Amino acid sequence: MALNPTAEALLAAVLASPRAVAAHDKSAWVNLFTADAEVNDPVGSRPHVGRAAIERFYDTFIAPNGIAFDVAADLVGGHSVVRDLYIETTMSTGAMVRVPMHLRYDLAALDGDWKIVRLAAHWEFPAMVTQLMLRTGVRGLTASAKLGPQLIANQGLGGTFGMMRAIRSVGKAGKTAVTQLFSAAAATDIGRVRTLLDDSTVLQLPAGSTVSVEEFTNRTRNMRWDKLIAAGRTVSISVELDGAPGVAFVDFAASSHRIDAITVFLDENA
Known part of the structure; x- marks a missing residue:
């Protein structure tokens, strides 16, 4: 396409x-x-x-x-x-x-x-x-x-x-938090996902389309990922979702490891 x-x-x-x-x-x-x-x-x-x-x-x-x-x-x-x-x-x-x-x-x-x-x-x-x-x-x-x-x-x-x-960056702790979150989402463990996010977290999947925690969890089941990069207050990560390659950006709060936002860019033509 x-x-x-x-x-x-x-x-x-x-x-x-x-x-x-x-x-x-x-x-x-x-x-x-x-x-x-x-x-x-x-x-x-x-x-x-x-x-x-x-x-x-x-x-x-x-x-x-x-x-x-x-x-x-x-x-x-x-x-x-x-x-x-x-x-x-x-x-x-x-x-x-x-x-x-x-x-x-x-x-x-x-x-x-x-x-x-x-x-x-x-x-x-x-x-x-x-x-x-x-x-x-x-x-x-x-x-x-x-x-x-x-x-x-x-x-x-x-x-x-x-x-x-x-x-200085969110470093290993940020990568660990993202790995835990994505593992829970890939396993459709919505209870675990909710403990790692909060009501103020902005979720875009794909970029530009805001979704709920439930929809984010359902859409990312069986997601695969690699290449985690911690730069500043963001962890970026290469993902594959339903056969489509993508990149997710996970933004952390300024002074904690609370996740502020997740934005997922996908190749929807794949």
């Missing part, structure tokens, strides 16, 4: 991003965003807001590197596109890291074109640093030594400390 015209246009706007990255075309990449757009990469770090900040982001993290996208699924819901993928980054020293990731692009129509309002990159900063430092040898150590000065030169001390905020 083909995508509807709006979904096709949204996906086309998003696919222009990796093309511009591969071509190292800074102007083309930055022009994909609205003037007041936000790049939150990784989620949990301080966002880069506005054209000047997004240009500095490009200079710091894209320009010096070769970046390849290994995509498992592209999902469209509402005016958002979610990509389930791995990104392989080859740094100037030759060090290469392969990072599991979920990318969410929120878009808006502007002068007849779809533009990116927010890019949220869900990946685990500490795991990437560990891979770079411990598994890529001298090339990785050299790349790490170069990255620090690049960060300070392009982002300033404030931006550097803002990046370091990504070290």
